[in-house]
Each structure stands twice: as structure tokens, then as C-alpha cells.
Amino acid sequence: MSEYRGAPREAAPVTLSARLSGIDRALPVWIGAGLVLLVLMVLPLGWLVSISVGGEGGVTLAHYRRVFGDPAMQRALGNTLVLAFWVGLASVAVGAPLAWLTVRTDVPGRGLIRALVMASFVTPPFLGAFAWVMLAGPNAGVLNVLWRRLTGAEEALANIFSMSGLVFVVTMYTFPYVYILIANTLALIASDLEEAASILGGGRLMVALTITLPLVAPAIVSGFILSVLQALALFGSPAILALPAGFHVITTQIWSLFHFPPKVEMAAAFSIPLLLATALLLLVQKKLLGRRGYAAVGGKGGQRRRIALGLWRYPAFLGCLAVMACAIFLPYGVLAKAAVSRAWAQPLTWDNVTLANFSFTFFEYSATQAAIVNTLELGVMTACAGTGLVALLSYIAHRRLVVGHQVVAFLALSPIVVPGVVLAVALFIAYTRPPLVLYGTLWILFIAYLTKEIPVGYAQSDATFRAIPPELEDAGRILGAGRLRILRDVTAPLARSGLIAAWCFIFIGVIRELSASIILFTPNTRVMSVVIFDLKEEGQFGAIAVLGLVMLVLTFATVVLVQAALGRDVLGTRE
Amino acid sequence: MPGVIVRALTKRYGDVAAVEDLSLEVKPGELVAFLGPSGCGKTTTLRLVAGFLKPEAGEIWVGDRCLSSPATVVPPERRRMAMIFQSYALWPHMTVAQNVGYGLRFKRELSRADRERRVREMLRVVQLDGYDARYPGELSGGQQQRVAVARALVVEPEILLLDEPLSNLDANLREEMRFEIRRLHEEFAITTLYVTHDQAEAMVISDRIAVLQNGRVAQVGTADELFNQPRTRFVAEFIGKTNVVDGVAVAADTVACGAVRLRVVAGGLTPGARVALSIRPHQIEVEPPGGGAVGGGVNALRGTVRRASFLGDSVDYQIEVAESDLVLRVAASSAWRLRPGDAVGLRIDPAACVPLAE
Numbered sequence: 035m036s037e038y039r040g041a042p043r044e045a046a047p048v049t050l051s052a053r054l055s056g057i058d059r060a061l062p063v064w065i066g067a068g069l070v071l072l073v074l075m076v077l078p079l080g081w082l083v084s085i086s087v088g089g090e091g092g093v094t095l096a097h098y099r100r101v102f103g104d105p106a107m108q109r110a111l112g113n114t115l116v117l118a119f120w121v122g123l124a125s126v127a128v129g130a131p132l133a134w135l136t137v138r139t140d141v142p143g144r145g146l147i148r149a150l151v152m153a154s155f156v157t158p159p160f161l162g163a164f165a166w167v168m169l170a171g172p173n174a175g176v177l178n179v180l181w182r183r184l185t186g187a188e189e190a191l192a193n194i195f196s197m198s199g200l201v202f203v204v205t206m207y208t209f210p211y212v213y214i215l216i217a218n219t220l221a222l223i224a225s226d227l228e229e230a231a232s233i234l235g236g237g238r239l240m241v242a243l244t245i246t247l248p249l250v251a252p253a254i255v256s257g258f259i260l261s262v263l264q265a266l267a268l269f270g271s272p273a274i275l276a277l278p279a280g281f282h283v284i285t286t287q288i289w290s291l292f293h294f295p296p297k298v299e300m301a302a303a304f305s306i307p308l309l310l311a312t313a314l315l316l317l318v319q320k321k322l323l324g325r326r327g328y329a330a331v332g333g334k335g336g337q338r339r340r341i342a343l344g345l346w347r348y349p350a351f352l353g354c355l356a357v358m359a360c361a362i363f364l365p366y367g368v369l370a371k372a373a374v375s376r377a378w379a380q381p382l383t384w385d386n387v388t389l390a391n392f393s394f395t396f397f398e399y400s401a402t403q404a405a406i407v408n409t410l411e412l413g414v415m416t417a418c419a420g421t422g423l424v425a426l427l428s429y430i431a432h433r434r435l436v437v438g439h440q441v442v443a444f445l446a447l448s449p450i451v452v453p454g455v456v457l458a459v460a461l462f463i464a465y466t467r468p469p470l471v472l473y474g475t476l477w478i479l480f481i482a483y484l485t486k487e488i489p490v491g492y493a494q495s496d497a498t499f500r501a502i503p504p505e506l507e508d509a510g511r512i513l514g515a516g517r518l519r520i521l522r523d524v525t526a527p528l529a530r531s532g533l534i535a536a537w538c539f540i541f542i543g544v545i546r547e548l549s550a551s552i553i554l555f556t557p558n559t560r561v562m563s564v565v566i567f568d569l570k571e572e573g574q575f576g577a578i579a580v581l582g583l584v585m586l587v588l589t590f591a592t593v594v595l596v597q598a599a600l601g602r603d604v605l606g607t608r609e
Numbered sequence: 610m611p612g613v614i615v616r617a618l619t620k621r622y623g624d625v626a627a628v629e630d631l632s633l634e635v636k637p638g639e640l641v642a643f644l645g646p647s648g649c650g651k652t653t654t655l656r657l658v659a660g661f662l663k664p665e666a667g668e669i670w671v672g673d674r675c676l677s678s679p680a681t682v683v684p685p686e687r688r689r690m691a692m693i694f695q696s697y698a699l700w701p702h703m704t705v706a707q708n709v710g711y712g713l714r715f716k717r718e719l720s721r722a723d724r725e726r727r728v729r730e731m732l733r734v735v736q737l738d739g740y741d742a743r744y745p746g747e748l749s750g751g752q753q754q755r756v757a758v759a760r761a762l763v764v765e766p767e768i769l770l771l772d773e774p775l776s777n778l779d780a781n782l783r784e785e786m787r788f789e790i791r792r793l794h795e796e797f798a799i800t801t802l803y804v805t806h807d808q809a810e811a812m813v814i815s816d817r818i819a820v821l822q823n824g825r826v827a828q829v830g831t832a833d834e835l836f837n838q839p840r841t842r843f844v845a846e847f848i849g850k851t852n853v854v855d856g857v858a859v860a861a862d863t864v865a866c867g868a869v870r871l872r873v874v875a876g877g878l879t880p881g882a883r884v885a886l887s888i889r890p891h892q893i894e895v896e897p898p899g900g901g902a903v904g905g906g907v908n909a910l911r912g913t914v915r916r917a918s919f920l921g922d923s924v925d926y927q928i929e930v931a932e933s934d935l936v937l938r939v940a941a942s943s944a945w946r947l948r949p950g951d952a953v954g955l956r957i958d959p960a961a962c963v964p965l966a967e
Contacts, residue, residue: 505698508661508692509700510700511660511661513686513691513712513760513764515686515711517684
């Protein structure tokens with residue numbers, strides 16, 4: 035359905051606005067979208083594939099053979115699978131009960147728990163990993179020191195530099211994905227579905243197993259898949275925890291292939307399976323959710339009654355707090371302590387308190403100031419450009435303005451299949467050569483961030499325009515306002531808060547980005563996350579803590595802005 | 610004051626024709642209702658007239674201006690029309706006064722003071738004076754409806770389009786608003802197209818009704834014409850309740866249905882042709898208990914009561930007609946009752962037997 039496309043052939047007295055509304059809109063829009071897509075996706079991924087199979091004598095699988103024949107690479111592959119699987123499982127084990135408790139039971143402190151899950155959701159995982167190094171490093175880790183002092187044991191309580199430590203830390207910042215999916219599904223299941231089963235004679239357990247669980251099952255499986263995807267694509271936490279433990283995962287392995295001399299072909303070849311695995315998992319998730327209309331779940335009106343836990347309320351609450359202690363309280367506490375201590379491992383006495391970390395970070399360490407400026411600059415640029423782009427795309431898709439509008443959503447969401455490290459490898463290959471030599475400039479980071487964040491922004495913007503009925507625009511048109519005038523008078527004011535939220539989501543995503551930045555930065559284009567990573571090499575934990583806190587403050591300030599704009603929290607429907 | 614002429618209009622979505630070869634003339638100052646079940650193309654037709662859609666074939670004329678044709682479509686904002694939407698489409702971020710005054714912003718000749726005065730006047734006409742600073746979210750459904758009406762009328766459009774404007778109101782308010790809309794139409798006499806699926810609404814509000822079926826006009830006429838002289842089975846069944854009797858013509862004015870012969874007034878039936886008759890339930894005379902009143906004569910039938918449902922002001926009977934497999938719905942006085950199993954005499958005025966074109 036494309037309303038009045040095509041220039042009027044018998045031009046009546048043509049005013050400028052008539053001329054504007056008469057132009058064939060489809061062409062410029064598609065040319066523009068095509069160019070953007072070319073720069074963001076096609077060119078980089080095209081080069082990625084072509085380099086991975088490129089040899090002197092034409093197409094070759096030599097790079098693949100070299101990569102997959104290398105025992106070290108095979109181990110990295112195996113480690114990644116182990117990590118991703120256990121993170122997926124552990125995230126469901128943590129996220130599902132939390133969601134059920136906060137949505138369907140009368141556990142105390144539900145608002146607090148929800149707020150803390152959100153905090154964990156927006157915490158950059160690599161900051162959590164740093165914090166846990168300080169908490170559970172085998173020698174100086176605060177918890178291990180405490181353990182030795184209390185028990186007199188020689189051995190450490192826990193060693194975070196291990197596969198299990200890595201799984202633990204990654205899970206602490208991945209389970210919110212499961213929580214969101216399950217909480218939002220549970221919030222939509224009316225109690226009467228369960229009561230209908232009870233009245234037919236189903237006991238509580240029976241109802242839970244035969245009604246509630248099957249209804250949430252798609253959310254659980256898709257939470258598992260999302261968590262696996264997060265773990266597959268993660269770079270920061272494995273780099274911080276796995277490398278000292280002496281093992282690699284795919285992302286860190288790809289990164290190390292960029293150490294001088296860079297082995298780009300091998301990195302490319304190693305990236306392809308990660309790309310394919312991501313695409314495959316997303317396809318499975320889509321299939322799972324797309325089957326059987328869980329229409330009952332979408333029903334409204336049905337009341338939801340909370341299950342009374344009785345005395346179990348308090349142990350349940352303590353359980354939630356324990357999770358939050360691991361995800362938020364302990365890490366944030368140790369970061370705050372490290373920021374103001376001379377020696378982070380020592381007790382916080384007056385002698386040990388200092389502001390030196392702040393002055394060192396901001397004034398003495400040469401890279402910080404430029405990195406903060408770069409980060410903010412990129413954050414604002416990407417958020418503005420990204421919001422503009424997703425607003426345009428979702429508007430076109432919703433108002434069916436051009437032929438082929440159905441493809442728009444698919445294209446806008448497609449970057450989601452590209453893990454950050456893979457995207458970085460692809461961009462590195464594509465933009466270190468003509469016609470566009472962007473490597474070494476902020477532009478290559480800009481493109482990386484824009485590509486990575488478009489799906490997030492699009493989802494938000496799509497929801498925004500979905501909520502504005504087209505009649506509101508039609509009503510203005512028929513009263514005499516042109517399309518542009520209506521955009522200004524009606525659409526823009528109504529979309530404003532939703533688009534502010536999209537801006538914020540993109541901004542948060544950009545300032546915490548590490549996995550693509552770590553490959554694409556150059557000495558002049560460092561960003562905060564990269565500086566934090568560099569500081570680790572120098573053992574500057576105080577400075578890491580300071581920068582980490584700056585990042586958290588920026589993030590939470592943005593989150594507050596989102597909440598003000600949307601009137602709800604960033605996790606989605608509040609039941 | 611121009612009228613609207615729609616000529617051979619066709620609108621397709623893919624292979625499906627939502628509107629096909631639809632022609633209609635709306636006279637200046639006339640209110641015509643588009644009536645039909647969902648999916649009959651009535652809203653599509655309205656949106657074509659509004660200029661939101663482009664036709665694949667046909668033309669739409671208002672006065673001497675051709676507004677739509679496959680070659681050009683004058684955009685909605687330059688059609689001098691106004692429209693009232695099913696959802697009202699009030700802008701939630703604008704006050705009542707801003708909503709109502711929006712269309713006046715595009716009338717350059719009006720000063721700000723003129724605009725404000727006209728908004729105030731219009732709000733008084735729809736009985737909303739004093740509400741100008743409210744937001745739509747703060748109004749009841751009926752009040753929102755009035756704002757939508759005011760917003761459309763204040764611009765003094767040449768053509769007014771209404772898309773099921775009453776369907777979101779509760780039953781009482783809906784009835785009240787029917788008369789209100791008719792009153793406003795008589796006051797302003799704007800050429801109006803009114804889409805509805807509610808036949809009672811169409812009958813109260815409109816001068817003429819166009820019954821739409823599968824994207825075509827099945828019949829156009831006054832409520833009286835459509836009710837008493839339906840041309841097709843679809844129209845007969847859509848407007849009011851009716852019995853459709855299938856039979857075969859045995860003479861120019863007689864239809865056979867089993868052993869039963871029914872006389873019709875209009876001659877010209879072709880003997881041997883299949884014919885369907887529409888007979889309204891209240892036009893069938895029923896012999897009260899004790900009998901005698903109906904007697905014999907033309908179109909006199911015998912039957913047995915199958916079911917009787919008391920409806921308050923009338924009784925709805927299902928009567929099985931003897932010597933045929935006909936079952937007729939009959940609406941009779943509630944002053945007396947027949948019981949299931951009672952034998953009864955019926956008579957149908959030949960004028961009440963309306964032959965239908967399929």
C-alpha cells in the first residue's frame with residue numbers, strides 16, 4: 035500500500051509542498067538505506083568472508099585449516115562452548131526463580147530486587163570482572179583474605195581465575211536477560227489460566243508443571259539462548275579472568291591474532307563460525323517463539339493474584355539478596371573502596387584513604403582525559419545519528435511509506451547477529467583499505483557502535499511508533515496540514531519520550547562498549563573502556579575503580595533519564 | 610456547496626479488490642450512509658474519498674474538481690474536507706481548544722482572534738463550553754466524541770466524512786448522539802458521507818443509504834426504499850429481519866414454493882425461473898386463537914407453530930407452513946399468544962412479497 039506514489043503526470047498548479055509530496059519517495063529512501071547498509075554491514079562482512087577464503091591462488095580454505103587444525107584454537111573453541119553453555123544454564127537457574135518470586139509471589143522488597151536486577155543489567159560486565167578480581171583473586175582477593183583470617187586456612191576460598199569463576203561472574207551480569215523475558219511473560223499470564231486448572235482438580239504442583247511452566251517455557255528457552263549469545267560474544271570478562279588462568283575463548287583468541295604481526299586472515303576465518311553460531315541460535319529462538327501463538331499470554335483483563343509464600347518469604351528474600359550481593363553490593367563496594375584507597379587490598383583505615391587515585395586518573399595518567407572526551411563524543415554522536423536513523427526507519431516501516439517497507443525491520447535488526455569482536459574484525463579489514471580508510475579515526479568506532487546499537491534503538495523506536503495510531507496523523511492531514519507539518523505538530527511531540535529513551539539506550543551501549551573497541555582503537559582514539567583495560571595491564575586498580583565509577587555514574591544518570599521519559603523502568607512492562 | 614461523484618472506483622490490495630467498480634452520486638447537502646458488514650469496502654471507500662488512498666481505477670469528483678484518479682490524487686490537506694474517526698483521533702498532547710482550532714491554523718485569512726472566537730462558538734454548539742483547557746485524556750468518551758465533531762465542523766468543510774464515529778460509545782449515548790449528528794447536519798447542511806455497520810444508525814441519520822457488499826454498491830435509496838423494496842437477498846437480509854422464500858415462478862405474478870402459491874404485486878416474472886421473495890415478519894398476518902380473522906383469499910396459508918418467543922412489544926413465532934418445507938418467522942401482536950403445536954392460518958399481502966434479484 036503506497037499512497038500517492040509517482041509524480042502527478044498532469045501537473046495542476048504545483049506548489050512547493052505539492053511537489054514535495056508528489057516526488058517518488060521510494061527511490062531516495064532506498065538509495066539512502068542501501069548506502070548506509072553498505073557501509074555498516076555489507077562492505078565489512080563481505081570483506082570478512084572474502085579475506086577468510088582469500089589466497090594467492092584464488093579461493094582457498096587454507097586459513098580455516100590453519101585455524102581449526104591448531105590445538106590452541108581448538109581449545110579456545112571448546113572453552114567457549116563450555117563457557118556459553120554453563121552461563122546459559124546458570125542464568126536461567128538464577129533469573130527464572132528471581133522473576134517468579136518478584137512477579138508472582140509476595141516476597142518482600144520486590145521493588146528493590148527489581149531495581150537491583152536493573153542495576154546488574156546496565157553494569158558493564160568487564161567492571162564486574164575487575165571487581166571480582168579484587169574480591170576473589172586467589173592471593174589478595176578481599177574475600178579470600180577474610181576467609182584465611184577467619185578460618186586460619188592456607189588455601190583460598192575461591193579462585194576467580196578459573197572457568198568456574200568466569201562462568202560465575204559472567205552469569206551475574208547475564209541473568210537479567212532471562213529475568214526480563216520471564217518476568218514480562220509471567221506478568222501477562224492471568225491467574226485464571228491457572229485457576230481454570232485448579233478448579234478441574236489440579237494440585238498446586240500439578241498446575242505449576244502443566245500450565246505455568248509450559249506457558250513460560252518459550253521465555254525460558256529463549257532466555258537461555260540469549261544468555262548463551264551474550265557469553266559467546268563477550269570479550270572483557272574472559273580477557274580479564276581467563277587469560278591469567280591460562281586459557282582462551284574465541285573472542286580473546288581473535289583479539290590475540292591482532293597482536294603484532296596481525297594475522298587478519300586467521301582472525302577472519304575464526305570469526306565466521308562465531309557469526310554462524312549466533313545467526314543459528316537467533317533463528318532457533320525466533321522459531322521457538324514464533325510457533326504456537328501464545329495468545330493466552332497476551333490476554334488482558336484477567337487478574338493476577340500473588341502466591342502467598344508464608345514463612346518462606348524471608349528465606350526467599352535472603353536468597354535474592356545473596357544474588358544481589360554477588361552482582362551489585364560486593365562489586366560496587368570493592369570498586370568504591372579501591373577508588374579511595376592507597377592500597378585496595380588493605381583495610382579501609384584513615385591512613386589508607388586518599389584522593390590520589392582521582393588526581394592520578396584524571397590529571398596524571400595521560401590517556402584518561404582524551405578517552406573520556408572520545409567516549410562522550412562517540413556516545414553523543416552515535417546516539418544522535420542512531421536515533422535519527424532508527425526513527426526514520428521505524429516511521430517508514432509503520433506508515434508503509436515506501437515499496438518494500440516490510441524489509442526495513444529485518445535490515446535494522448540484522449546487525450544483532452554480528453558479535454562485537456567479529457564486527458570489529460570485519461570493520462578493520464574493510465576500512466584499512468581504500469576507498470574508505472577510516473582505521474585510526476573515531477569514524478571507524480562510530481560505525482562499529484552505530485551498527486551494534488541499531489537493533490536496540492530500532493526495537494525501542496518501533497514500539498514508540500507502534501503506539502501512535504496513524505489516524506492521529508490522518509486527522510491532521512484532512513484538516514489541511516501537509517505531511518511535514520504533521521510530523522512537527524503531531525508525530526514528533528508524541529514520539530519524543532520514546533525516542534529520548536532510544537537515545538539513552540544507544541548512549542549506554544556505546545559508553546560501555548569494549549569488544550569492538552579493543553580491536554579498532556589506536557593510540558589517538560582510545561575510549562574509556564579501552565583505558566580501563568590498559569590500566570589492568572599496569573595493575574592500576576585504583577584508577578580502574580575511579581574510571582569504572584565514572585562510567586557507572588554516566589550510565590545510571592542516563593537510566594534515570596530513560597525512566598523519566600518512559601514513565602517505567604528499562605526492564606519493560608511493570609506488572 | 611458541492612456534491613460528491615464517485616465513478617467506477619476500484620482499489621486493490623494485492624489481488625484482493627477492496628472496492629470494485631463502485632459508483633455513487635451524493636447530492637449537495639445530502640447525508641449518505643455507507644452501510645455494510647465489515648470487509649465490504651466502506652471504510653476503504655471513505656479513505657479513497659479523503660485522499661489517503663490512491664485508486665487503481667475510477668475518479669472522485671467534488672463539484673468541478675477531480676480529486677482522485679489513477680493519475681493524480683490531490684493530497685488530503687488540499688481537499689477542503691473534514692473527517693471524524695472511529696477512534697476520534699484526538700491529539701493527546703493538545704488541549705480541547707488546540708485540537709478544535711488546529712484546522713483553522715491553515716486558514717490564512719483568519720486572525721488569531723477570529724480563530725479563537727470560532728473555536729469558542731463551536732465548543733458552545735457541541736455543548737462543551739468551559740472545557741477548552743482540558744486535555745482529551747481528561748474527558749469522557751461522549752465528550753471526546755463532541756470534540757472530534759467540533760474539530761471537523763469548525764473548519765466549515767465542503768465535505769464531511771465520518772468513519773463509524775459512534776461505535777465506541779455505549780448504547781444510550783450512541784442513540785443520543787445519532788440525533789445530535791442529525792441535528793448538526795440539518796443546521797450546517799454539509800455534504801456528508803457516513804460509514805457505519807449499524808443499520809438503525811444509518812436509518813436515523815442519513816438521507817439515503819448505500820448498502821455495500823464485496824466492494825460494490827448493492828443498492829442505494831432511502832431507508833424506506835431499502836426496507837420495503839430491497840433489490841437483492843443481501844439487502845433484504847441486511848436491513849431488518851426478513852424471510853427469504855425460494856421458489857419458481859409459475860406465472861408473471863405467482864411463485865410456487867412446494868404446493869404453496871404466493872402472489873406478488875409486480876408482474877413480469879418469467880415462468881419457470883427461480884425466484885426468491887423477501888417477506889418481512891411483521892407483514893404476515895396471523896390468525897389469533899379462535900380463528901376467523903384471516904380467513905381465505907389470496908396468499909392464505911395454513912401452518913403449525915413451532916416456537917414462540919415473547920419479546921415484550923411483539924411475539925416472534927416460527928411457523929411451519931403446511932404442504933411445503935417453508936418455515937416463516939412471523940412477528941405478531943403480544944396481545945394474544947399461540948403455543949407450539951397450535952394450528953394457525955396466515956395471510957400475506959401480495960405487496961409484502963418482494964421478488965429479489967440474486
